[in-house]
Amino acid sequence: MPFDIISLAIPDLKLIKPRIFNDERGFFLELYKHSDFSRAEIGEHLVQDNYSKSVKGVLRGLHYQKNPKAQGKLVFCVKGGIYDVVIDLRIGSPYYGKWASADLTEENKHLLYVPPGFAHGFQAISDEAEVIYKCTEEYSPPEDRGIIWNDPDLGIHWPLSDALLSEKDRVHPRLRDADHDFVFRVCA
Helix, strand or coil: CCEEEEECCCCCCEEEEECCEEECCEEECCCCCHHHHHHCCCCCCCCEEEEEEEECCEEEEEEEECCCCCCCEEEEEEECEEEEEEEECCECCCCCCCEEEEEEECCCCCEEEECCCEEEEEEECCCEEEEEEEECCCCCHHHEEECCCCCCCCCCCCCCCCCECCHHHHCCCCHHHCCCCCECCCCC
C-alpha cells in the first residue's frame, strides 16, 4: 500500500502519509487511490476538488455542511504549510466538541481525511499556503454552516493569534449555538 494511514486523537480522523519516490529529477507520490482508501474505510465517492491560496495568518473555517449534503474532505497542502483543525460535531460521540489538529506542509506531504460530521478549518503558517481538498459532496449554500474559530468553549490553540478572516468566518456562532444535525453511529 502506498499510504501509511494513522488515526488521530479522534479515531475517525485519518492522517495519511503517502510513499514518496525521490530521485535526482524530483519526486512522485500518489495523492489518492480508490482501492487503498476503500480498504481503509475512507473510500467515499469524491465529487469536487477545491483549491485555495492564502497568505500567512489567513484562517479559513471552521466550516461544515449539514445533511443531506454533509462533506467529507481529503486535504493536502501543495505549497507552504497549514495548521489544520477538525472538531467532532456528532451528537453522542465520545469526542463531541473535541478538536484534533495536524500540520500539513509542502515538506511532509501528509494528507488529512475529515469525514462528514466534523467542522474543518486551517490557518496558513507560511508566507503563502496553497491547499487542495477533495470533497464527498458538492458545495451546497443552503446547507453551508460554520463555527467561530475562537470559540472559548473549544479552546483551540491556533499558532498565529492575528487571524485574517473573511466576513463570513467572522460571524459564525459558537458550537453551543451552531445548527448541525450529525449523530454518532457505532460501526459494527
